[in-house]
Ligand SMILES: Nc1ncnc2c1ncn2[C@@H]1O[C@H](COP(=O)(O)OP(=O)(O)OP(=O)(O)O)[C@@H](O)[C@H]1O
């Protein structure tokens with residue numbers, strides 16, 4: 001069970017935070033001031049500490065100098081309006097976040113949800129195991145299916161090490177969220193986590209994006225540029241869609257991984273790198289090697305600790321759990337109280353989810369918009385009948401520009417494929433790279449806001 005410490009003499013705030021922590025299955029300790037907080041930290045290291053900036057004996061900022069376990073404790077500062085500036089200072093000092101009083105319930109819940117939960121490997125009592133199952137998530141990853149629990153165990157084991165991790169799984173299964181979780185559970189958690197989509201950067205720019213360049217090293221290089229390796233220093237670099245990286249660059253990447261050093265384009269100076277690599281692919285790597293898209297030597301170097309993220313259709317009732325979570329999120333954002341009907345839940349369970357969790361999230365969003373109070377099978381079903389592309393039509397008025405037609409067709413095809421870009425590119429008869437380039441050019445289609453949307457993008 002994760003442990004929370006609440007430090008401050010404002011009894012009302014303390015009570016609000018304590019109640020939510022308990023509801024989220026945290027054990028809690030409270031301290032009214034700094035001295036008392038030290039005693040509490042010594043008796044049990046908190047996973048998260050809420051510290052009031054205005055303490056009887058001084059500033060909450062002093063808590064930083066007193067606690068040694070900053071690497072493993074998230075410190076959240078509590079600020080009154082007048083102290084917001086020092087809260088910003090606190091973020092600079094390494095606080096995980098700050099809350100302005102009176103605390104916002106949802107933000108607090110979100111912060112607690114981010115605290116990684118470790119499932120103990122041995123000696124977990126029946127009661128503890130029950131609590132973990134009820135909580136139903138591992139950091140930001142939701143789900144209690146046996147395949148997911150196995151995954152959580154493996155993540156828990158590999159995260160604190162320096163091992164390179166290779167995440168494999170279909171599109172939308174949660175590779176990026178798994179990579180973030182590994183980073184959050186590692187000793188590098190206070191350093192940057194940088195996701196890089198190797199398929200989305202143009203081949204002309206990717207080398208300079210990854211390794212950086214010196215001023216004047218090529219036309220257009222009008223100043224020095226720090227690449228991802230430098231910017232992620234001390235932290236984790238998430239190389240997504242690794243099979244989309246140009247082959248020549250794969251050679252260079254391998255060299256960096258082997259020597260721990262790299263050079264900016266246009267420089268002879270070797271820079272040492274302290275970066276942990278997590279790579280991901282939604283292709284079968286063996287096939288990618290056979291197709292000549294992935295170098296065998298790089299694959300061996302990355303495949304130190306492979307993790308397979310299971311497709312949603314193998315996760316049983318997690319489909320319902322996830323759907324309810326996404327719905328709750330939308331309800332909270334829109335101040336509604338829509339519910340799923342039983343038939344709706346049954347129809348979700350019967351579908352095979354080729355686009356996995358991302359597709360499920362999109363469906364719930366769409367059904368949420370279409371339904372008034374109860375989301376039933378009818379609201380969900382039209383999206384789930386596997387239509388052939390020929391079965392859907394786009395009405396395009398004469399007078400529309402070709403560029404606009406292109407844009408509409410791309411978004412409609414993506415929607416048809418549940419957001420699975422590879423499938424959409426195949427149907428459209430364009431390469432995945434072209435699809436990415438177009439999507440970047442067009443920007444995101446208009447959707448209603450949801451906090452569950454992908455947060456980290458480069
Ligand atoms: N276990 C989970 N719990 C909650 N949300 C999840 C889970 N798995 C995935 N998601 C959500 O589903 C969406 C897709 O996840 P993510 O981007 O991590 O998938 P991916 O495997 O990287 O997909 P792709 O191969 O297309 O890049 C994200 O919005 C993510 O937050």
Ligand SMILES: [Mg+2]
Pocket residue numbers: 175176240
């Ligand atoms: Mg991804």
